[in-house]
Amino acid sequence: MSHYGQQPTAIEDEGSAIMREPATGAARAGLNIIMIGPPGAGKGTQSRALAAQLKIPYVPTGDLFRNEIAAGTPVGLEARRYMDRGDLVPDGTTIRMVLERLRQPDCRMGVVLDGFPRSVAQAEALDAAWAAVGQTVSVVLHMKARADVVLTRMSNRWVCPKDGAVYNKITKKPRLDNICDLCSTALVQRPDETSETQRVRLEVYDRDTAPILRFYEQRGLTRTIDAERSMAEVSSALQGAIEQLQRAP
Numbered sequence: 001m002s003h004y005g006q007q008p009t010a011i012e013d014e015g016s017a018i019m020r021e022p023a024t025g026a027a028r029a030g031l032n033i034i035m036i037g038p039p040g041a042g043k044g045t046q047s048r049a050l051a052a053q054l055k056i057p058y059v060p061t062g063d064l065f066r067n068e069i070a071a072g073t074p075v076g077l078e079a080r081r082y083m084d085r086g087d088l089v090p091d092g093t094t095i096r097m098v099l100e101r102l103r104q105p106d107c108r109m110g111v112v113l114d115g116f117p118r119s120v121a122q123a124e125a126l127d128a129a130w131a132a133v134g135q136t137v138s139v140v141l142h143m144k145a146r147a148d149v150v151l152t153r154m155s156n157r158w159v160c161p162k163d164g165a166v167y168n169k170i171t172k173k174p175r176l177d178n179i180c181d182l183c184s185t186a187l188v189q190r191p192d193e194t195s196e197t198q199r200v201r202l203e204v205y206d207r208d209t210a211p212i213l214r215f216y217e218q219r220g221l222t223r224t225i226d227a228e229r230s231m232a233e234v235s236s237a238l239q240g241a242i243e244q245l246q247r248a249p
């Protein structure tokens, strides 16, 4: 089961999808990257940047849900029925929605998937769907960070309720204490970023992620990145992992 219905996530738009033409006319598998990391580890930001750099689409599944629901597509309406009841969206619905997105032509040269798979059943469905079109998982980038580090980071995050500007009491202080630099509004903490909510989200993350990591580790697909370092260091570590992959025979 997925947890989209219960976990509020930041609104993120999809990375621009610029297609790369294959070097030869021959069909070849794309660079299919799966991002795994706890909430608060900077996965969304890093994933989007990586996708932009590699010129492949960034596909955060949270966005897919919002888009499909907003567009009123059959799969969107189905997801909404569960969410309106306060139920989790079942694997089948999630899988259908993601696979539909991955069939779009802009994903032929690869994709950076964020938020999927969230279960071994989803991972197996992804394998089967990709195998049917000559694709495969290229690498699983595991952004690893300890819960206490992520909690500390998140507890220092403050946002402007008016324009959404994000500050951090340690790494990105506003000029005046607790006041937005842009519009002078008093900063607030998002209700979903309080330490108790975060702690629960991290527990759910650990529980759901462990079997998925095992699934990919058994096939040697996982690269672990220390996500406790600075944004710049994490970014270059992620790029390094991709370069290493591209150099491999």
Ligand SMILES: [Zn+2]
Residues within 6 Å of the ligand: 160, 161, 162, 163, 164, 165, 180, 181, 182, 183, 184, 185
């Ligand atoms: Zn503001």
